[in-house]
Amino acid sequence: MKKFFVSRVASFRYAFQGWVHAFRTQHNMWVHATIASLVFLMALWLRLPARDWAVLVLTSAIVFSAEFINTAIEAIVDLASPEVHPLAKIGKDVGAAAVLVAALAAILVGLLILGPPLWVKLISLFQ
Numbered sequence: 001m002k003k004f005f006v007s008r009v010a011s012f013r014y015a016f017q018g019w020v021h022a023f024r025t026q027h028n029m030w031v032h033a034t035i036a037s038l039v040f041l042m043a044l045w046l047r048l049p050a051r052d053w054a055v056l057v058l059t060s061a062i063v064f065s066a067e068f069i070n071t072a073i074e075a076i077v078d079l080a081s082p083e084v085h086p087l088a089k090i091g092k093d094v095g096a097a098a099v100l101v102a103a104l105a106a107i108l109v110g111l112l113i114l115g116p117p118l119w120v121k122l123i124s125l126f127q
Contacts, residue, residue, distance in 0.1 A: 022071045028099070029067055036060045039110055046117045059109045066102040070095035 023029045043056055073095040081088040 018068065018072075022068055026067060026071055029064075032060075032063055032067060032103070036063075039114065042114055042118065046114065046121060048113070048117065052113050055109060055113060059106045063099070063102045063106045066099045070099050 023033075039056060039060070043053060048056075074092055077088045077091045
């Protein structure tokens, strides 16, 4: 039983090391983190209901997960193919496309969830 818990702690440590590596080496992680923070602050200001928060958190997690997976793909491709190769480029480009799709979907979700209450709040502030 002790071995099980020690291995679980090690798994979390490895995951956090990957998280830190991604934030240290991937500039887009900072862009995602900044935008997510602004979205969450706006959601607080707008006092969104729990269901809207759940969708925003899940959407943000998908964007971060896509970026983590893309970072892993890039590292593996660089290890497997240190020289320039057309298939290596395809692997990296498709990984980047996954992040792009997730980010564009997150923008749409953010607009759909934050847009209407933000519009109402802004109208009431200027009247």
